[in-house]
Amino acid sequence: MRGAKHIVIVGGGITGLTTTYYLQEAIKQKQLPYKVTLIEATDKLGGKIETYRKKGFTIERGPDSFLIRKEAGARLVQHVGLEEQLVKNDTGKAFVLVGNQLNEMPNGAFMGIPTQLSPFLKSNMFSFAGKLRMLGDFFLPKKEPKADQSVGEFFRYHLGDELLENLIEPLLSGIYAGNIDKLSLMATFPQFYNMEQSHRSLIKGARQTIGDRWKQTTKKTSKFYSLKHGLQSLVEQIEKHFDPSIVQVMSSTKVKQIEKEETNYHLLLDNGEVQAAHSLALTTSVSQAKCMFNQFDFWDDFGEIKATSVANIAMAFDRGAIPQDIDGTGFVVSRNSDYRITACTWTHKKWPETTPENKALLRCYVGRPGDEEVVQLSDEEIASIAINDLKKIMGITDQPEFYVVTRWEKAMPQYEVGHLQRLDQLSRAMAEQLPGVFVAGNSYKGIGIPDCISQGEQAMEDILRYLQC
Numbered sequence: 001m002r003g004a005k006h007i008v009i010v011g012g013g014i015t016g017l018t019t020t021y022y023l024q025e026a027i028k029q030k031q032l033p034y035k036v037t038l039i040e041a042t043d044k045l046g047g048k049i050e051t052y053r054k055k056g057f058t059i060e061r062g063p064d065s066f067l068i069r070k071e072a073g074a075r076l077v078q079h080v081g082l083e084e085q086l087v088k089n090d091t092g093k094a095f096v097l098v099g100n101q102l103n104e105m106p107n108g109a110f111m112g113i114p115t116q117l118s119p120f121l122k123s124n125m126f127s128f129a130g131k132l133r134m135l136g137d138f139f140l141p142k143k144e145p146k147a148d149q150s151v152g153e154f155f156r157y158h159l160g161d162e163l164l165e166n167l168i169e170p171l172l173s174g175i176y177a178g179n180i181d182k183l184s185l186m187a188t189f190p191q192f193y194n195m196e197q198s199h200r201s202l203i204k205g206a207r208q209t210i211g212d213r214w215k216q217t218t219k220k221t222s223k224f225y226s227l228k229h230g231l232q233s234l235v236e237q238i239e240k241h242f243d244p245s246i247v248q249v250m251s252s253t254k255v256k257q258i259e260k261e262e263t264n265y266h267l268l269l270d271n272g273e274v275q276a277a278h279s280l281a282l283t284t285s286v287s288q289a290k291c292m293f294n295q296f297d298f299w300d301d302f303g304e305i306k307a308t309s310v311a312n313i314a315m316a317f318d319r320g321a322i323p324q325d326i327d328g329t330g331f332v333v334s335r336n337s338d339y340r341i342t343a344c345t346w347t348h349k350k351w352p353e354t355t356p357e358n359k360a361l362l363r364c365y366v367g368r369p370g371d372e373e374v375v376q377l378s379d380e381e382i383a384s385i386a387i388n389d390l391k392k393i394m395g396i397t398d399q400p401e402f403y404v405v406t407r408w409e410k411a412m413p414q415y416e417v418g419h420l421q422r423l424d425q426l427s428r429a430m431a432e433q434l435p436g437v438f439v440a441g442n443s444y445k446g447i448g449i450p451d452c453i454s455q456g457e458q459a460m461e462d463i464l465r466y467l468q469c
């Protein structure tokens with residue numbers, strides 16, 4: 001048996017938790033002489049995942065769900081024995097606010113791409129010219145292959161500005177809170193590029209991809225999972241599984257600097273301690289990773305990954321306070337509408353288990369490129385913005401019973417055009433100059449929870465492979 005090895009995971013968000021948990025399982029199973037330390041700067045684990053429970057409401061301050069389609073999420077939930085708590089979203093209608101009008105999302109919208117024409121042609125969301133331009137997708141010449149381009153450039157070419165601004169942009173903003181004209185297509189939706197390259201027309205490609213489902217107008221299926229008592233229960237459950245003989249958790253401890261030594265790394269902590277590690281995973285934002293290794297120039301070549309600040313406000317009401325109780329799960333706001341909120345989830349309808357009977361829970365989002373200063377406003381000011389907007393849109397005049405504002409500063413990393421090429425350069429530089437150090441998390445290969453979990457799984461495999469060489 002080789003000598004004992006120490007692995008350090010920096011960052012206790014879902015990526016770091018996943019890496020630590022799966023490492024522990026592998027160490028147990030293969031009886032490896034390894035110890036793991038998970039170091040988290042704040043006093044709680046979970047990072048962006050945070051559930052607030054009050055008066056029978058389950059309020060998510062960060063993510064509220066994860067995609068079913070990406071299996072790493074449910075796999076982790078099952079591993080830690082929480083599968084019985086998985087719940088799926090209710091699939092009511094979704095709306096888009098264009099101008100002052102809530103419009104039902106046209107049937108057959110596949111991330112905003114029309115797979116059925118008639119609901120789009122009948123929709124009031126688009127002008128006659130906008131509809132004609134959308135149909136232009138069938139006749140456009142094939143585009144030459146391209147290493148990368150912005151999401152905006154790609155969709156504007158195929159479907160026109162109006163469809164992009166009224167539908168696709170608000171839908172994608174809900175995920176990336178970014179500038180669609182800078183966002184990298186290949187780092188976010190490479191499948192759309194592949195559709196274009198194989199079918200020329202994006203509409204035809206989308207139809208082909210989803211198969212015969214585009215012909216059906218029947219009930220939608222749930223696409224998201226959450227957990228009965230909130231996503232934080234996953235964090236709590238992982239924590240419960242940590243075996244202190246293998247895993248040590250150091251919370252309220254920040255890694256300030258990391259020095260490369262001959263055969264290992266020395267991590268300088270903000271409590272003055274130094275930890276030695278044979279291998280490590282950095283699961284923080286890239287800007288934090290840069291700070292820890294600021295003596296290495298290659299981080300500068302990777303460039304600055306910008307991150308947008310966002311905030312959200314969850315508001316609890318009596319059901320009776322909502323005069324126009326629309327049959328649906330929420331709405332997104334189109335770029336050209338004169339509102340400051342960017343979206344609103346009718347949480348009591350989308351996730352009924354979060355809300356006591358006869359109550360309503362609405363969650364509004366603010367903050368987007370060009371309006372990030374809203375995040376700096378006081379709780380009262382953010383509440384007043386949301387309540388005023390909801391009054392105009394849904395006729396709500398009552399004040400909420402209570403509200404909870406959450407700010408996430410520089411929290412949504414922006415994968416700008418060329419992201420994947422830069423990532424590739426970074427990986428090569430790290431393998432050369434920092435062997436045994438791996439990066440994972442939402443700055444790199446996907447921001448959704450399952451993407452972060454997959455990256456955590458990968459980091460665990462990379463570390464084991466490195467140590468066993």
Ligand SMILES: Cc1cc2nc3c(=O)[nH]c(=O)nc-3n(C[C@H](O)[C@H](O)[C@H](O)COP(=O)(O)OP(=O)(O)OC[C@H]3O[C@@H](n4cnc5c(N)ncnc54)[C@H](O)[C@@H]3O)c2cc1C
Pocket residue numbers: 010011012013014015016039040041042045046047048049061062063064065066067253254255256283284285288310312408411412440441442443446447448449450452
């Ligand atoms: C408001 C909001 C809503 C979202 N909604 C969804 C959704 O519905 N579905 C979905 O799939 N995704 C959603 N996301 C995205 C998803 O939540 C995140 O991408 C994911 O949780 C990030 O996990 P992570 O572990 O990579 O990073 P983080 O959660 O950011 O964790 C990184 C951790 O590193 C710690 N850290 C930083 N620096 C140091 C240091 N020097 N030393 C030690 N520790 C350090 C931080 O304190 C933090 O705990 C949402 C994000 C936000 C902000």
